[in-house]
Amino acid sequence: MLDLAIxxxxxxxxxxxxxxxxxxxxxxxxxxxxxxxxxxxPTLRRLQAAGLITEGAATEPASGAEVPALTSRRGxxxxxxxxEGKERFxxxxxxxxxxxxxxxxxxxxxxxFSRTDQDTRLRILEGxxxxxxxxxxxxRDALTRAAERIDAYTLELQRHGLDACEREVRWLExxxxxxxxxxxxxxxxxx
Amino acid sequence: MLDLAIxxxxxxxxxxxxxxxxxxxxxxxxxxxxxxxxxxxPTLRRLQAAGLITEGAATEPASGAEVPALTSRRGxxxxxxxxEGKERFxxxxxxxxxxxxxxxxxxxxxxxFSRTDQDTRLRILEGxxxxxxxxxxxxRDALTRAAERIDAYTLELQRHGLDACEREVRWLExxxxxxxxxxxxxxxxxx
DNA sequence: GTGCGATGTATCGGCCCGATACATCGAAGG
DNA sequence: CCTTCGATGTATCGGGCCGATACATCGCAC
Numbered sequence: 392m393l394d395l396a397i398x399x400x401x402x403x404x405x406x407x408x409x410x411x412x413x414x415x416x417x418x419x420x421x422x423x424x425x426x427x428x429x430x431x432x433p434t435l436r437r438l439q440a441a442g443l444i445t446e447g448a449a450t451e452p453a454s455g456a457e458v459p460a461l462t463s464r465r466g467x468x469x470x471x472x473x474x475e476g477k478e479r480f481x482x483x484x485x486x487x488x489x490x491x492x493x494x495x496x497x498x499x500x501x502x503x504f505s506r507t508d509q510d511t512r513l514r515i516l517e518g519x520x521x522x523x524x525x526x527x528x529x530x531r532d533a534l535t536r537a538a539e540r541i542d543a544y545t546l547e548l549q550r551h552g553l554d555a556c557e558r559e560v561r562w563l564e565x566x567x568x569x570x571x572x573x574x575x576x577x578x579x580x581x582x
Numbered sequence: 583m584l585d586l587a588i589x590x591x592x593x594x595x596x597x598x599x600x601x602x603x604x605x606x607x608x609x610x611x612x613x614x615x616x617x618x619x620x621x622x623x624p625t626l627r628r629l630q631a632a633g634l635i636t637e638g639a640a641t642e643p644a645s646g647a648e649v650p651a652l653t654s655r656r657g658x659x660x661x662x663x664x665x666e667g668k669e670r671f672x673x674x675x676x677x678x679x680x681x682x683x684x685x686x687x688x689x690x691x692x693x694x695f696s697r698t699d700q701d702t703r704l705r706i707l708e709g710x711x712x713x714x715x716x717x718x719x720x721x722r723d724a725l726t727r728a729a730e731r732i733d734a735y736t737l738e739l740q741r742h743g744l745d746a747c748e749r750e751v752r753w754l755e756x757x758x759x760x761x762x763x764x765x766x767x768x769x770x771x772x773x
Numbered sequence: 774g775t776g777c778g779a780t781g782t783a784t785c786g787g788c789c790c791g792a793t794a795c796a797t798c799g800a801a802g803g
Numbered sequence: 804c805c806t807t808c809g810a811t812g813t814a815t816c817g818g819g820c821c822g823a824t825a826c827a828t829c830g831c832a833c
Contacts, residue, residue, distance in 0.1 A: 409781050417728075418736060420720050421743025424684070430820045432783060467781065493615070504735035529611050537608075544695035545609060547767035551753055552612025555746065562742055576738035600812050621789045623814060658812065
């Protein structure tokens with residue numbers, strides 16, 4: 392899950408760890424908190440061991456022709472995706488397992504949707520919809536079958552959860568319709 | 583986090599693991615998937631080691647013979663909360679740390695709100711609101727500052743996230759108002 | 774010329790998950 | 804009668820991710 396996100400970002404441009412974490416926060420801020428370094432660095436090591444990324448020091452490239460102010464010559468480690476990594480990224484992005492439809496997993500896939508084809512997008516959107524519908528039915532059951540035996544706060548929590556499910560299903564439905572008509576999300580909206 | 587939820591359920595009545603998992607799913611279905619046994623049993627062991635719960639067998643072999651040595655029939659294990667466990671439960675429920683305001687942590691606290699006092703409820707609701715407002719501002723910033731440089735899908739994800747944040751803040755605001763007026767949630771609603 | 778917040782790399786203990794294994798039980802069905 | 808099958812039930816293992824922590828540098832304000 393982190394693997395996919397990291398490969399996706401490194402696919403756009405090489406980066407060092409700190410920057411990677413910031414970009415990750417920006418890209419996935421809607422679905423999860425900023426990632427921990429306790430996850431980031433071990434994951435980078437794993438990806439490197441698998442040959443999907445390479446590690447290179449960001450030292451000065453000698454000739455002083457062009458130097459952006461952003462690069463210092465300290466021990467920053469810049470990670471770069473390999474050809475195999477790019478391949479694996481697209482593969483992971485397209486193939487959907489059960490966790491692809493959970494909150495975090497879906498968010499990551501969705502955030503990189505622009506790198507997939509329409510079929511894949513539709514498949515994942517519909518899988519997610521199914522998943523949320525299941526959750527919704529579970530909450531509906533809990534609410535209708537046992538509303539009297541549940542205390543007011545638990546009840547209220549479930550109502551709010553149910554509302555969120557219904558809302559997300561509608562959102563997904565719109566996205567699916569847009570996708571089928573060949574459009575891109577966000578069209579016809581202004582605010 | 584699991585500790586709190588388990589203590590809360592065992593506070594209502596003694597239970598064995600399987601049942602505990604089901605109840606957990608029913609109580610917290612709105613905020614998280616069913617809990618894994620790989621979390622449940624180690625947590626039970628931890629709580630037991632801490633003296634917060636006790637373990638008692640509920641099955642009677644009833645034959646005069648001794649229990650067979652190797653891998654014989656395992657009785658169901660019923661867990662029961664201790665006096666110290668009840669004390670600790672109320673303590674954990676009332677004291678709020680940073681994770682109390684994250685999704686899962688907040689959900690657990692909220693689900694057991696009926697066992698706390700109004701001051702605690704208000705404190706936690708307001709802390710959660712603050713947390714969601716921070717998330718909302720982060721998304722707003724990302725959307726206004728860099729809307730042109732983000733691809734349509736990431737953008738759409740952030741819009742949806744922002745919408746969910748705004749919605750939850752409104753929900754919390756209503757709950758806080760209700761709480762201040764001394765009411766219980768869910769009043770004056772019919773659907 | 775010093776403190777201080779942002780940048781930057783890295784590890785450690787611990788929670789939690791999915792996969793897996795094993796065992797019992799009642800009902801369905803040939 | 805017996806067998807299959809799904810629900811009930813306890814338990815472990817490897818691994819991912821987190822929060823806490825440590826340590827070092829940079830730029831800048833005071």
